[in-house]
Amino acid sequence: MxxxxxxxxxxxxxxxxxxxxxxxxxxxxxxxxxxxxxxxxxxxxxxxxxxxxxxxxxxxxxxxxxxxxxxxxxxxxxxxxxxxxxxxxxxxxxxxxxxxxxxxxxxxxxxxxxxxxxxxxxxxxxxxxxxxxxxxxxxxxxxxxxxxxxxxxxxxxxxxxxxxxxxxxxxxxxxxxxxxxxxxxxxxxxxxxxxxxxxxxxxxxxxxxxGNTPVSLHHPDRFLQTCLSLRQRIHRDPHASRLREEGSFLLLNRNGRGFGIKNYTEASQPDAAEKWRNAYLTNYQYGKEGCFSCPIHCGRITEIEGNYFGGLHFESAWSLGPRIGIDQWEKTLWLHRVCQLQGLDPCSTGSLLSWIMDCSEKGVLSSQDLGPTLCQWGDEKAARQIIESITERKGIGEILGQGCLRAAKSLGKGLEEAPHFQGMDLPARDPRSSIEYALTRALFPMEWDYLQSLSPSVPAPPAPAHPEESQGNGMMEGIVSLERRRVLADLNSICPLVAARLSLLSASDMGDLLSAATEMEWDGQPLMAAAARTMEVEKGLWQRFGPEKMDLDPFPLRLFNSPEEKNRVIQEKTNDDGLNTPWID
Ligand code: SF4
The missing domain is CATH 3.60.9.10 (Aldehyde ferredoxin oxidoreductase, N-terminal domain)
Structure with missing residues (x-):
């Protein structure tokens, strides 16, 4: 047809x-x-x-x-x-x-x-x-x-x-x-x-x-030339090279600061985090894999005891490692493999496990609540039992399979320990590590992924090539502008890490590609307008399908109320100048 x-x-x-x-x-x-x-x-x-x-x-x-x-x-x-x-x-x-x-x-x-x-x-x-x-x-x-x-x-x-x-x-x-x-x-x-x-x-x-129907292009030669020059730019870019070599472990910042350990009761320390990352890259990284038409290949192939598998990224590894008190890579990798085979989100699984372990340590949950699956920090065997109870839907797995917030509500315990914002799990990066990051989580909780754990090792985006991409003068404008660029990448099926977070493909670049592919001429303005329109539609859908009150369940108060825990988090330097703050070291 x-x-x-x-x-x-x-x-x-x-x-x-x-x-x-x-x-x-x-x-x-x-x-x-x-x-x-x-x-x-x-x-x-x-x-x-x-x-x-x-x-x-x-x-x-x-x-x-x-x-x-x-x-x-x-x-x-x-x-x-x-x-x-x-x-x-x-x-x-x-x-x-x-x-x-x-x-x-x-x-x-x-x-x-x-x-x-x-x-x-x-x-x-x-x-x-x-x-x-x-x-x-x-x-x-x-x-x-x-x-x-x-x-x-x-x-x-x-x-x-x-x-x-x-x-x-x-x-x-x-x-x-x-x-x-x-x-x-x-x-x-x-x-x-x-x-x-x-x-x-x-x-x-x-x-x-x-399927085998090729995509028809309006100006095939122009399209090819644009693709070649963009690919060349990506090949030459030093950050793209690092992404190729280190995968998403690139996102662990230079000093390894600001990532939550043991359900955010501790914060990552520079040397330990660096050592943790290097141990993977040296001992378990076997090769690379990539998405369709990607010149970078940030995916990692892992080797452990003669077994090979892909799919590991920084956030999932952290979630099943330091976040639950495990620092031995073998244990993290096998837990990750179990999640992958069973079809469980490894990050949410880590979030749930960290909640159970935290509640067990504090005595909030006991063996009366959890039965034999009560587990302590770093207890990989008990973690496996919990995963098994969820995937087989047996015993406490029936409740835990609903995720930690619903489980806390069902059990009537551990609500304050549940790591979430508006019901969405929190990523590895501690929301207290920077004001911008906490606001980003609060404004866009559905954008739950490791890309928001962007850290000081990733450079500030270059000056926008087009005024429509401008980040504005204030912090809020900067946050919204970055999310808009991320939405724009999604509208075009482009990797958000490459386009929005590393700024390797701008709105103008996507406009050039679209102008050659379609029968219309595009530049940054209509593209950014389409992204803004999409965000408005999604906001409307959240109101239509969401709870009556949008302000239910903000960040757990314990993250801010306990001076003891607050002091454990090493604050990144912040200022009010805008979005560049998270990249300042
Ligand atoms: S498209 Fe993005 S996520 Fe996929 S391999 Fe390339 S850089 Fe990685």
Whole structure:
């Protein structure tokens, strides 16, 4: 089928699992121009079509996947996919979106679509095989209980296609753990919003997708030249080189300050953090892996005792290491591997474990609450038992699988120790480590990922190439401006780490790529306007699907009330001059 326009497909695929039917809808040119792609298109879909009374487990809760006009092309770092749904993670369920790295989105584009909407609930477990225009609803009973690696391999063998991209859940998603994730190609995960739970609630084990329709470009030569020059710039950039060599461990700052240890009761110390990172890079880093069309390859391949696996990044390693009092890498890596195979978000798992260990030490939770799974700091064996109880949904695992905030509410204990903001887990970086960072968490709690743990080792972004990207004069303007650039990256399926955090691809660069790909001329202004529009839509969706009071459950007060704990955190130097503060050393 011929595309309506260049760059985009101009179409969405809608699949109803309940009646096992699929159909195609046109996406209006106005929406494409105003929202471009990714989370812009997803947000607009929810705004127009989704009723506010939906719960995460409702069959009508849509799973929306979208890519942008650069997806599936030679544009650098353009392999990301935006996924949106009503999320089970915050205690009052809300609209949530996750950015999925890897290789899945470009295949959706090659199948002929910019967006995929999945609704309904299958009567029996199924997996979807989308092969070009064809959608197959396949029995998945034989896949139940299989981990994420076994599931991926089994589907590829069944389809007789090693290149089909599989996005699947593990046992944690089948058993409806609220922080279950989805995995593409063994390593790349969509975390933080409980996508695995929503898959599981729909009896959907996996979505395999492939296609062979190339993306048509308006000015192919101009597009190629732009891609080549941007790739050259990335290759020459010293920070991109460091990202290639160290992976996301680059984000651990030069002095290793400001990252929470033992549920934020201690702060990282410079030498120890550096030693911790170097131990991984020297002893366990085996190789590198990358997303579709990425010239950097920041993903790490880990080797341990003759086993090889990808998917480890700084935040997940910290969450299952120092954050729960473990400083031996072997223990962290095996815990990480268990989460990966079971399809559990490793960061939220670490957050939950840190809460249990903290509560156990303080006597807030006892063996009467937790049974045999009571565990102390650094107790890797007990941590494994807890993970097992969640993925098998047995005993206390039934409650713990809801995440630490809901578990604290169910047990009526440990609320003050629960590390969260508005129901979202807190990342590794301590919110007290800088004013900007705390405000960023407070303003954008759904942007839960290690990219917000940006640290002084990463340079201040260069001066914006275009006035629309300007960070403004004040701290708040700076924070909002940085998040807007991150949203812009998402609209274009571009890696937010490369575009927004390292500033290696500006709005002007994306405008050049879009002008060559589509039939329109773009510059920074309409692009930044599309990002701002998307943020407005998401704000509206949060109000529509969120709790009545948006100010419920702020940062746990203990982070600020206890002088003892406060004094343990080494404060970064701050000033009121704007966003450059977190980079000042
Ligand atoms: S830098 Fe890393 S996360 Fe970003 S596109 Fe490349 S491999 Fe993926």
């Amino acid at each position: 011929e595309d309506r326009m260049t760059g985009w497909r101009g179409k969405r695929r809608v699949v109803d699992l309940g009646i096992q039917r699929a159909w195609t809808e046109e996406i209006s040119e106005e929406d494409l121009k105003n929202y471009i792609g990714g989370r812009g298109l997803n947000g607009k879909f929810f705004l127009d079509r989704v009723d506010s009374s939906l719960s995460p487990a409702s069959p009508d809760n849509p799973l929306a996947f979208a890519v942008g006009p650069l997806s599936g092309t030679f544009a650098p770092c353009s392999g990301w996919t935006s996924v949106s749904t009503i999320s089970p993670v915050p205690y009052s369920s809300r609209y949530g979106h996750a950015a999925l790295p890897g290789h899945w989105g470009p295949q959706l584009k090659y199948s002929g679509f910019d967006q995929l909407i999945i609704r309904g609930k299958a009567e029996r477990p199924v997996y979807l095989a989308i092969e070009g225009e064809q959608v197959h609803f396949e029995e998945a009973k034989h896949l139940l209980g299989k981990d994420t690696v076994e599931t991926t391999v089994a589907i590829q063998e069944e389809r007789k296609d090693r290149n089909i991209e599989v996005l699947c859940i593990g046992p944690a998603g089948e058993r409806l753990a609220a922080f279950a994730n989805v995995t593409n190609r063994f390593s790349w995960t969509g975390d933080h919003i409980g996508l695995g739970y929503v898959f599981g609630s729909k009896n959907l084990k996996a979505i395999a997708v492939c």
